[in-house]
Amino acid sequence: MxxxxxxxxxxxxxxxxxxxxxxxxxxxxxxxxxxxxxxxxxxxxxxxxxxxxxxxxxxxxxxxxxxxxxxxxxxxxxxxxxxxxxxxxxxxxxxxxxxxxxxxxxxxxxxxxxxxxxxxxxxxxxxxxxxxxxxxxxxxxxxxxxxxxxxxxxxxxxxxxxxxxxxxxxxxxxxxxxxxPVPLFTYGIAAAAVIAVFTLVHGALALGSAFLWSLGIIEVVDASLYRLLFWGFGHPAQQINLAAMVSVWYLLSYFTVGGVTPSEKVSRTAFLLYVLFINAGSAHHLLVDPGFGAPWKIFNTSYVIYMAVLASLIHCFAIPASAEIGQRKRGFNKGLFTWLIKAPWSNPAFSAFFISLVIFGFIGGASGVIMGVEQINMKLHNTLGVPGHFHGTVAAGTSLAFMGLAYYVVPLIFRREWLSKFWARIQPFLFGGGLFLMAVSMNTLGRLGIPRRVWETSALVVPYKELLQATLGIGAVVAFLGALVFILHTVLTIIFGKRVEGKPKFPEVVQVSNPDEKTSTPGTIVLAIIFFLYLAIMYTINWYWLSRVWEVR
Amino acid sequence: MAINKPNEVYWEEKVGFSEKAWVLLSIVACIVMFMVMVAWAIAGKQNPPNEAYRVSIPSFAERAEAFIEKYKVDEENGIPVVEAPEDEDSYLIARMFYFSPVLILKQNQTYRIRVSSLDVQHGLSIQPVNMNFQVVPGYEYVLTIKPTEKGEFLIVCNEYCGLAHHVMKGKIIVK
Incomplete structure (x- = not known):
């Protein structure tokens, strides 16, 4: 050639x-x-x-x-x-x-x-x-x-x-x-790109018809059909983020601690499951809609017997395992959790990576699986629990993971040295910590019946409402500071930062001499089991709450 | 390894025991969660209603008004109060920015309530019991519902429907 x-x-x-x-x-x-x-x-x-x-x-x-x-x-x-x-x-x-x-x-x-x-x-x-x-x-x-x-x-x-x-x-x-074969990162991004294509086609159909209707060219757009098409766009759009974020996690575990996935085969299969099944999740938004029957709802909301959840559970093991392998190979090999305790927490790319992983799993992922149950959705549809869920996934998960990657993009692509190590180091903790508090408050308020997208709720008498609104607000202020620090620091660095000569000084990129060598991952096994039990308990509690409401069919 | 070429034969590499066990556990969890949902749909007492019809807005409005006229017992702040019949379908109108009528139901009695919107999409959120349904114009949703506790229940709109969305309320009284 x-x-x-x-x-x-x-x-x-x-x-x-x-x-x-x-x-x-x-x-x-x-x-x-x-x-x-x-x-x-x-x-x-x-x-x-x-x-x-x-x-x-x-x-x-x-x-x-x-x-x-x-x-x-x-x-x-x-x-x-x-x-x-x-x-x-x-x-x-x-x-x-x-x-x-x-x-x-x-x-x-x-x-x-x-x-x-x-x-x-x-x-x-x-x-x-x-x-x-x-x-x-x-x-x-x-x-x-x-x-x-x-x-x-x-x-x-x-x-x-x-x-x-x-x-x-x-x-x-x-x-x-x-x-x-292409590298895992490119493979994951390819999965995101495939999802993006069918997502954007749905978006074009929904918004294109609404556009023509707003101009008076077509007379009516069926409200239910619009919902179906819109969520064919709106939900998978967040699954593009999911696939991209998981790819970024693999990338960051490699950059920050030299991490490698325990099995290329399993990780790639998980991405394939996303491509095949994730768009069925559009049904999550239509579970208490008129016009769709229970078989349609249950088949789709479960991503076809939870095949996309299976993919996420696979990554939920493979990603911390990847970091653990990298750390153990670097010599942090003692006991169950030395690799995690001695991890480079002062590297913002690592802290952003790991905090986003944990919040995504425990807040975003768990609440999503629960909210996506056809029946339990009756207790959560359009409540604050919905934004509570996606601030765990898209904000604390995707956005924070992307911020973590930006800590490499600025020195490696924009070729500027970060102005302040201090602000870079605390930023992921501010943003992640604030969002954690906020998302937990929102999920709780939602379960108590407080709606989303509403200016005031004085008519609703709910236990601990004022307290939970305060923790929501405080969490938001902290997360806001975290986002602001990120934005200002990035912009000022790109404008005023010293040009990188040769290798940038911060953050560190770990050099891996033996990428194919794998170790066992006992710490990850423990973490995964904790997550599994947590999910099982939350799932069961939410079913119990559902069983207390009026009978309806 | 995320940006390096994997082993050319990565597909034949052995998967570690713990990861295999985790994937197996996950598959079992997925199947169980799916079966629970199916089982509850068959035997559970709380399921999203399946009955719905396409309607024209005027036809729904006409039937709903006739229902209100027939069973109205009182009026509260300009909103009719209706004692829901036990042997006939009831109606609930959602529109900018109120629900009508106020429905009086009996505890542990099953009612069929036909809900639709006369304008944009709304959310039917019964509080504090916290049950939520989407109200879509052009579609009549039949909620077959049995209130199991007594009291006054607030209906709030939880789908954004315009600038006065937050004042949109309704009421169900269970005696």
Missing amino acids: AEVLVEARTCPVTGLRVVKHAENLIKVNAVFAVLALLFGTIGAILIALTRWEAIHLLPTDLFYRMLTFHGMNMLVFWIVFFEGAGLVFASTIVLNARQVAPKLGYLAVILMILGFLLTNFIILTGDVNETAVMFTAYVPLKAHPLFYLGYILFAVGALIMCILFFLNVYNAKREGTYEG
Whole structure:
């Protein structure tokens, strides 16, 4: 194969070849990801301090406007921009390959930026009746046409990014820059990209029809059909995050402690299970809807006999095991937990990785499995338990894992030394700790019947409501500080940080001399059993609570 | 190893005992959780209702109004109070920004309550017993429900439906 000439440099740490066009795309995506995170964070603190009704900060219409603003920027823009960077990285640099059709790549990112700006502009400046429609924009609650258009432009841009990912991988094979099975990280990101394609197609169908309806071109959009299509987008969109986050966990365990998965075969099978079964989880949002029968609900909500949960349980073992193997090989081999206690907790990439893993499992994952039970969902649908669940998964899980990765992206891609080790080190603890407190409060309030997406709840008399709202608010303030530290530190470092000469000083990348060697993982076995028992107890308690409510069928 | 090429024959590498055992345990848990859900759907007493119909909004409104007219016993803050009949279906209207009527039910009596919306989507959330259902315009959801405790129960809307969403309330009285 003839070598295609492309501008590139060699990374002094990983030895990977960094192609110019790929690097540029990663940088643009990363910058807009952080901008979206800033927007989302501002929205977050405003709405959290309103839900803490002792403070009750915002007036009604601003609250609902900010809730929409927060949801869009966090659930869609921050995460998908970051994943855009991940798609480029996994398909070019990791495979020693070039970015195919770089102009199409720039077009994709421009579409995403246009969508991002347009949607935010209309949410902030439009008539509140047409723009405070939430992330879900359920028809027949009609949004401004530009709201849908921004959403659609962004989705189309993201879809092109996915297609470019596949073209890059194909091209790497064709040009022979990469032979044999792809690395696990790229494999996981490929799973995310496959999920992204069918996710975005659903999004286009739901939002495209709502867009035409808002323009008056079509007369009516069936509300139930919209819900089905929207959640074909909205739920798998978070499963893209799941697959991307798990891939990032594997990557971070390798960078921070030289971790390797105990079994490539098992880990990859788990990713395959995600691709095959995860979109069935769209049914989680339709469990107490009219128009879908119990067999449909049970089959789908269980991800077809819990096949996607099985995948997550596999990762739940393989990822801590991967870190344990790395640590034991580095000499922290004594007893059950020396590897964990002596882990590099002062490396923010490690702490972000491990904290996000634990909160994702215990708060996000466990609450998700429980809430996804067809019957138990009657007690949780549209309560604060729902955002309680996904702040455990998407915020403390995905966002924190991505922040952990950013601690490497800045020195390795932007080539800047971090300004402050201190702030980098405490940031994951602030963000993770705050979200933990907040998500636990929300999950509890939800189980007591407090709804989500509501400005005030004075009519509801619930035990410990004031206390739990206060812990929710305090957790939110701490998490807000954690996010703000991350954003300011990143932006200031990129602008004022010292240029990296050779290898960056911080954070450390562990060099592995014997990557194929594996050790046993007794500590992980204990951790996994603790998690299993915890899940079993929570699951049983929630069934008990359900059995206390009125009879209904 | 996450960014390095795996062993070319990784598919033939042996899986460690503990990981194998964990995967097996997980598979068992998955099957058990699935079976529990199926069993509860067959024998459990709390299941999301399965009965629903597509309706036009005017047709639902007309039937609901006729029902209210027939069984109205009182009025509370402009909302009719209705004593639900035992041998006939009851109706509950959700609309911006109230539920109507106030339903009076008897403890341990089974009722069929037809719920729908006259405008946008709403959430029917019965508190403090905490049971939640989606109300979708164009679809009539039939809740076959048996209140097992006495008292006044609040209905709040828990699907965002507009700027006055948080004032949207209703009531069920169980005697």
